[in-house]
Amino acid sequence: MQQEDDWDRDLLLDPAWEKQQRKTFTAWCNSHLRKAGTQIENIEEDFRDGLKLMLLLEVISGERLAKPERGKMRVHKISNVNKALDFIASKGVKLVSIGAEEIVDGNAKMTLGMIWTIILRFAIQDISVEETSAKEGLLLWCQRKTAPYKNVNIQNFHISWKDGLGFCALIHRHRPELIDYGKLRKDDPMTNLNTAFDVAEKYLDIPKMLDAEDIVGTARPDEKAIMTYVSSFYHAFSGAQKAETAANRICKVLAVNQENEQLMEDYEKLASDLLEWIRRTIPWLENRTPEKTMAAMQQKLEDFRDYRRLHKPPKVQEKCQLEINFNTLQTKLRLSNRPAFMPSEGRMVSDICNAWGRLEGAEKGYEEWLLNEIRRLERLDHLAEKFRQKAAIHEAWTEGKEDMLQQKDYETASLSEIKALLKKHEAFESDLAAHQDRVEQIAAIAQELNELDYYDSPSVNARCQRICDEWDALGGLTQKRSEALQRTEKLLETIDQLYLEFAKRAAPFNNWMEGAMEDLQDTFIVHTIEEIQGLSTAHEQFKATLPEADKERQAILGIHNEIAKIVQTYHVNMAGTNPYTTINPQEINAKWDKVRQLVPQRDQALIEEHARQQNNERLRKQFASQANVIGPWIQTKMEEIGRISIEMHGTLEDQLTHLRQYEKSIVNYKPKIDQLEGDHQLIQEWKLATIIFAFKWKIREIHIRVGWEQLLTTIARTINEIENQILTRDAKGISQDQMNEFRASFNHFDRKRTGMMDREDFRACLISMGYNLGEAEFARIMSIVDPNRLGVITFQAFIDFMSRETADTDTADQVMASFKVLAGDKNYILADELRRELPPDQAEYCIARMAPYTGPDAVPGALDYMSFSTALYGESDL
DSSP: OHHHHSOOGGGGGSHHHHHHHHHHHHHHHHHHHGGGTOOOSOHHHHTTTSHHHHHHHHHHHOOOOOOOOOOOSHHHHHHHHHHHHHHHHHTTOOOOSOOHHHHHTTOHHHHHHHHHHHHIIIIITTOEETTEEHHHHHHHHHHHHHTTOTTOOOOSSSGGGTTSHHHHHHHHHHOTTTOOGGGOOTTOHHHHHHHHHHHHHHHSOOOOOOOHHHHHHSSSOOHHHHHHHHHHHHHHTHHHHHHHHHHHHHHHHHHHHHHHHHHHHHHHHHHHHHHHHHHHHHHHHHOOOOOSSHHHHHHHHHHHHHIIIIIHHHHHHHHHHHHHHHHHHHHHHHHTTOOOOOOOTTOSHHHHHHHHHHHHHHHHHHHHHHHHHHHHHHHHHHHHHHHHHHHHHHHHHHTTHHHHHTOOGGGGOOHHHHHHHHHHHHHHHHHHHHHHHHHHHHHHHHHHHHHTTOTTHHHHHHHHHHHHHHHHHHHHHHHHHHHHHHHHHHHHHHHHHHHHHHHHHHHHHHHHHHHHHHHHHOOOOOOSHHHHHHHHHHHHHHHHTHHHHHHHHHHHHHHHHHHHHHHHHHTOOOOSOOTTOSOOHHHHHHHHHHHHHHHHHHHHHHHHHHHHHHHHHHHHHHHHHHHHHHHHHHHHHHHHHHHHHHSOOSOHHHHHHHHHHHHHHHHHTHHHHHHHHHHHHHHHHTTOOOOOTTSTTOOOSSOHHHHHHHHHHHHHHHHHHHHHHHHHHHHHTOOHHHHHHHHHHHHHHOTTOSSEEEHHHHHHHHHHTTOOOOHHHHHHHHHHHOTTOOSEEEHHHHHHHHHHHHSOOOOHHHHHHHHHHHTTSOSSBOHHHHHHHSOHHHHHHHHHHOEEOOSTTOOTTOEEHHHHHHHHTTSSOO
16 A cells, blocks of 8 residues: 555646546545535535544544544644544554644645545555455456456556546446446547446436546546546445355356366266277287288388377377376365266276286387398398399309300311410300309208298299209300310311411512512612623522422422311311411412523523623723813812912902903813713713712712812802902902901911801901900901801901901991081981982982981971981981
């Protein structure tokens, strides 16, 4: 009551709430004071003397208070009020900040608070609904009573009552004849509230404590006023509440009894169903009839697993639920003072447990039997599968073996093929022996399957018998073929030895005949009488060997005849020819006849060649005599020209004149060269080899014509070099003495006397002339004298370099300055200026090659003589 005693006085500051409380509390007080034949009009004035306050407490408590003071003085009033407050406090109500003086002074706030405290204590506190009391109990009572009404939702003591349906529902719940609830509308609160207030006042003796207008016009009606008014309904219907409580008690007892009876029925039915299921299941689990196939046993195992996984678990739950229901039922019966439940005969929990135990035993035995049977069938299936696999492997291996062993391939085979067939047959015999174990294993497995009563034993036995019969047949065929191969091998080995001997003797004899035929048909080329005579002597020696060769031929043919005799005697089917040679008797005889034909032909050819060589000998001597004169003459002239080009006798013009005289004399010698060439042609026409200068007549080892052409080329090149030296000398202003000095230096360092210096000779020459050479400087000079990087420096390149180093030559700057003079000191030049100052061909040369001038001072037709000048000296591109 602490929360209820602590009256929220601040809320009374709201005028609307204060008005509602004043009216409600006044009506509530009058509803009790009228029992004493009195009432109040103004709540804060009529309780000031404490007399009616004490009277109100006596009426609502039924107890007598202390005798009141009848005086009119303030002290008397305070005394009476204190007596009332003391009485209230004696009932366990804690009055906070409420004193007799405030009541005596007519303090409305304190007076209303005091009355609310009295209402809480005497009208609300004793309300109890399902273990809740006071305000919560009253709210729960309202919710229970209005629960059947869908449009009523009581959650508090303020806005839940604004539409008036809550008050109407309370009345209709207890006195449905007083209100036609079906005609009420939620959107008409005024009618609803007034109807409830009027009916309560008229038929229930509950004074009208609230105004419909105040409730509807207030956003949140006063909670204390509503609670006070609603508590009047609770007390008005308290008698009906007692009847309802009694009815609830009876219903509760009956409900417990009905629930117990239902539990008993459920137990009986569940126990009957479970026992019936156990009765049907145990025979199935005790059935031990084995199946023949693994698939059938696997199906049984699968059925058992379905039983374990699908059928039994619900029954386990049923058994457990049965025990729980039995225990729960017994507990409920004991708590409700009922006698203990005794199931019908045979359906006790112990009976069910015993039946379940028998089920578990049968299940365990069935599972063990299933596993043993499956293991047995697995063993049988494993053996059967093993038998099938081994039988299939053996049958696949034996497939075609009988046909192979019955083949007569050895009758047409060669010795090497027979040996290969023997090795192959030996390998087959080894393979056959290795398969003996498999055949024995197949028989052993078939025997075990029979002993284990395998359902398909007849087919296993039949297959095993076929394998054994076939195995015996293979053994006999193998032995027969082995003997035939060995017999054939011995015959072929004899023939092979004869073949080999034939080949050993026929091959060299055949080679001798082929060599003889080649020699007899060889087109011989000879150059002397001695050579043809040597050939004739050798031919006579060959003819002397022919009788011995004929004896060897007869012996070789005898070997072949012996082979033919063996083949005919033993009926050997020779599929091929001699494996060691391709030579046959027919070929030997044909070649022998050919040799006999070629011998006289060779005799005639040697006689004719001997006559021809006698004529050739005369021509060779004539050619050699001429060549021995011309060859040394060409060599002498080559040496003389070399000395003229190197030695420094006279001026360059003198050397040039001397060389031209040599050239003339050489040209005049050409008829002799032509005559020699004619003789050479004649010898070639006689099909003689080209004559080289290496015979005993001491001809040089170069062809005359080649030497002649080299002589003409050398004299022409030497004359050209002298002419170039003259041009260089005149162009560079080099004196004759300087030229002689250059020649002397070049000849001195031309140590190999080839007319050229290599790199090291040239480096030594430059150092001797005072040049201080580093690697970079020497590389620059080499790029000038040897631009093609041949590694040698000619005399002409040496002169060009030395003249460049010593002579005063024109430069690009000098030419550029000359053009500037012609241009009138301009940076460009015009075509008309060039044509005016230069010869026509040179002017047109410049105009065609000068680029247009593009400087800032350019005019139409301006030409760039600067870039042209630099291009002349290789400093840019023309």
